[in-house]
Amino acid sequence: MLFELDEEKRLFRQTVRDFAEQEIRPHVERLWETGEFPYDIVRKMGELGLLGIPWPEEYGGAGGDYLAYAIAVEELARVDGSCAITVEAHISLGSAPFYYYGTEEQKRDWLVPLAQGKMLGAFGLTEPEAGSDAGNTKTRAELRDGHWVINGTKCFITNPGTEMSGVVTITAVTGIRPSGKKEISNIFIPKGTPGYNIAPKYRKMGWHASDTRELNFVDCKVPESNLIGKRGEGFKQFLDCLDGGRIAIAALAVGTAQGAFEEALRYAKERVQFGQPIGKFQGVSFKLADMATEIELARNMAYKAAAMRDAGVPHTKEASMAKLFASEMCMRAATQAVQIFGGYGFMEEYPVSRFFRDAKILEIGEGTSEVQRMVISRELGL
């Protein structure tokens, strides 16, 4: 068994790498400083097909697979985490529910423009009182005269408030089951619908240019046909979407770690102390050796989980393992990269400080490390 990407995937990686180097890298510092949403870059990514990589061409996608998507997210994150998470949240969270569960009409109306990069999509699961305990959703959707009337609040949602944002899919309680448990369904809400209020952007530790906001729904009315998939299957649907999302977050972590590693490797060869480059000291070179080893392992885990998703075999455990290991590895790698830069690593103008701040969220978003350990334990029969 050879762990080699085929020619097509290698070419694809190079294309995304070139794009990230030429179109994103020159703007990274400005975007970080200003927190501006990178409209030009996102539009260009749309033109390149990066906003619809895994979806079929008939739905406006690039006709690629999950592995290609993981590679793209990794390459974007190697240069800029904000651009990478914008693509990741758009595909895994904003577009996936339409592709996997949407009707033909919903796919034509929403998946096509999303996949073509004409609009951005978002997914609202998290609430102030329902984070890891996502089943504790309080947002309600009541069916009245052929419309869902939605009330509730979602927090920390990626991509809903930009000029390109077109739609958010949310989980909402649509009833109570005979067992007394909540019936949760997925419903999409076009931006601009009365009663759908979008708060200003959060100020964040990292991912400054990514769009993260609180959403509030007050008697927000959408047609009954905005239900995605079957009523009551919202929980199951988002768990499956999250399996895919976790693979992409693992890839995002690999890319972030790779970016930090490359900075540290270059610096270790240049920075002279005690009369020689610091990379010549075993205390520094072993750090870099460990980083390279762990990045390689995390990359293999992410690609394996992606290939399993592409093959249509169960991959919940592998997706969670990849996300858990890659995100924690990324935090370790980014910490060591800052260490190798010494005091300079603590300075804002050095990219390692940015990678360090971008790394932390990877242990939290799309299921914290603790949640991943819960999922893996469950898969082990515990």
Ligand SMILES: Cc1cc2nc3c(=O)[nH]c(=O)nc-3n(C[C@H](O)[C@H](O)[C@H](O)COP(=O)(O)OP(=O)(O)OC[C@H]3O[C@@H](n4cnc5c(N)ncnc54)[C@H](O)[C@@H]3O)c2cc1C
């Ligand atoms: C930048 C950013 C972007 C995001 N984008 C989105 C998005 O697009 N859509 C969306 O729906 N959400 C999004 N989120 C939300 C994210 O998924 C949640 O923050 C995450 O799932 C954790 O939920 P919480 O913040 O409520 O933490 P909590 O669930 O309150 O957890 C707090 C701590 O308790 C631990 N904990 C909780 N329960 C247990 C347990 N049973 N055992 C052990 N430890 C436990 C957690 O691991 C964590 O360490 C985003 C968050 C951020 C910061």
